[in-house]
Each structure stands twice: as C-alpha cells, then as structure tokens.
C-alpha cells in the first residue's frame with residue numbers, strides 16, 4: 441500500500457462484514473464501518489475501526505459520511521439477506537436493497553471512489569441443473585433477494601462504464617464457520633441458517649433440527665450445499681481489493697465440494713460430541729436440490745486457496761465461537777459510536 445488506504449465497510453458489524461473488517465485491520469487498512477445495527481453487532485467491530493451508525497436510505501447521512509472521510513474503496517455488505525423473507529416481502533428487497541445500493545454507488549462515484557466490492561450470492565443462479573456452478577452459468581435468480589443482488593451487479597456494471605469505478609461481485613455459496621480465534625461468529629436474529637441451528641440443538645437451546653425435505657434426488661435425499669468458511673470469504677475480499685486497480689471482476693466463492701443436510705448434522709455430532717435430534721419436515725419452497733460452486737476463476741486469477749475447506753473445521757470454529765459466547769454478542773463489551781458532522 442503506498443499510503444494507508446481508508447476502506448468503507450457497509451454492514452461491517454454483520455457476519456461476513458465483521459470478518460472482513462478484522463482482516464482489513466490486521467493488514468493495516470484504516471476502516472470505517474457503516475451499519476444501522478439492526479442485524480449487526482457493535483461488539484463485532486474492533487476498536488481499531490471507526491463505527492458510524494446510520495442508514496444507506498438517508499442521503500443526508502451519506503452526505504455527512506462522505507464529507508467526514510475520504511474513501512479509497514468500499515466493501516458493501518449491508519442488505520436484507522433472507523431468501524424466504526424476500527419471497528414474502530419482495531418490495532423490501534427489490535426496492536430497499538437496490539435503492540440503498542444506488543445511493544451508495546452514486547455517492548461513491550461523486551466522491552471519486554474507484555474500487556467497490558459487492559457481497560453477492562449464489563441465489564443469482566436459481567436452480568441450475570449442471571454442477572459445479574461457474575461464472576458462465578446462466579443467471580436466473582431464485583428469489584427477489586437474488587434478483588436484488590443481480591440488479592446491483594448491473595448498477596455496478598454501468599458505474600464502471602460511466603464512471604470508471606471498478607467493481608468485484610463476489611457470489612458466496614453457503615457462508616459458515618467463525619473466526620479461528622473464537623472472537624467473531626454468526627449471531628442472527630432470527631437465525632435461519634442450517635449450521636447455527638444445528639449447533640443450537642447441540643447446545644440444548646432447541647429441541648431438534650427440522651430437515652426441510654428428504655425426498656430430493658441426492659444420495660441421502662437431503663439438499664446438498666457448498667459451505668465456505670467466512671475467513672476464506674474475507675481473504676477473497678482482500679485479494680480482489682488490489683486486483684480492482686486494473687479491472688472489474690465477478691467470482692463465485694465456494695469450496696467446490698457439497699454436503700447434504702444429513703452430513704452436516706452427522707459432522708456436527710462428531711465435532712460437538714452431543715446428541716442432535718432430527719425431525720424430517722416438508723421441503724422449504726424455493727430450495728434447489730444441489731448448489732456447488734466452481735471457484736476456478738478466482739483461484740487462477742488471484743491465487744485464492746481456501747485455508748479451511750473441510751466441513752469439520754468449519755463446524756468446529758462455529759462451535760468454538762458458540763461455546764465462548766453462549767449468548768452471542770449480547771453480553772459483549774459496548775463501544776462508543778463516532779459522530780459524523
């Protein structure tokens with residue numbers, strides 16, 4: 441880095457965002473987290489980063505933010521991100537996610553920011569029948585959530601053409617795990633993701649895990665997903681930041697290996713040494729039977745090579761976090777906010 445670069449991280453108090461913030465801080469970047477703290481956690485933001493509480497929907501707040509700091513790059517995580525909720529309330533996604541991103545991209549362009557990283561999703565690809573899913577797979581979003589991310593990818597495409605703002609769109613498969621040192625982890629309310637729910641059962645917080653359908657065309661009848669460690673996602677963000685000096689890019693991020701819901705539960709039994717009760721329920725509408733990434737492109741272009749590819753390590757790190765923070769971030773230290781203007 442020629443000078444200490446300042447990076448704005450929207451949603452930096454959330455699950456993937458906070459792991460990226462930790463990595464940026466460790467690598468010497470100056471970091472400003474912008475988060476409305478509806479899903480994010482104050483305690484997930486390290487003392488070395490500035491935390492600004494605010495909403496992307498407010499142009500007045502963005503005006504103050506961009507007057508208070510000069511950003512070299514933006515990592516954009518803040519968004520509504522539940523597939524199921526987006527099927528019930530598409531407006532929240534097709535309007536809020538998109539308008540918030542439009543506001544941010546406009547402010548970025550007006551203030552000369554030339555590098556932008558978007559937290560995108562495998563939901564862009566809906567239910568493809570060919571695996572693994574690479575960047576040439578047809579885009580056919582599986583929900584208003586996926587559609588909103590695709591619309592933002594298109595906004596960034598035009599921000600490049602018109603303003604010369606380079607962007608990276610990172611399509612995560614199933615983000616999971618926790619920081620290997622146990623100080624950051626997954627804490628959603630409500631929690632809908634498989635691994636934290638399974639660990640809730642192991643911890644005695646829920647009576648059982650419901651398997652959403654066991655009649656899929658897979659070897660044990662349950663859905664197959666590609667779980668990717670959150671620290672490996674963070675590493676990918678840092679790598680694309682430097683690549684963005686030269687050009688825009690789109691990358692699918694997964695391990696290229698799928699596990700069924702039953703295999704996840706079995707691995708969690710091994711890792712925790714606890715009993716995990718299971719009930720088989722109906723399919724969850726919109727769930728594709730199989731999603732497996734091909735991440736060959738980012739491996740080839742940027743030498744990205746996941747450090748924690750195996751499911752057992754991913755679940756062990758999530759379990760370590762759970763054991764050290766049984767109440768999630770709730771009981772963590774409270775920190776001061778930075779006022780902008």
Ligand code: UFG
Nearest residue numbers: 561562563613614632633634637650651652663701724727
């Ligand atoms: N599942 C259960 N029981 C549960 C929860 C989940 O059986 O209680 C199953 C699901 O049916 C699915 C698998 O576990 O087959 C994983 O489900 P998650 O809800 O953890 O994750 P999804 O694959 O549905 O969604 C994730 C991200 C989305 C992203 C999507 C990309 O959470 O943001 O991957 O396809 F859009």
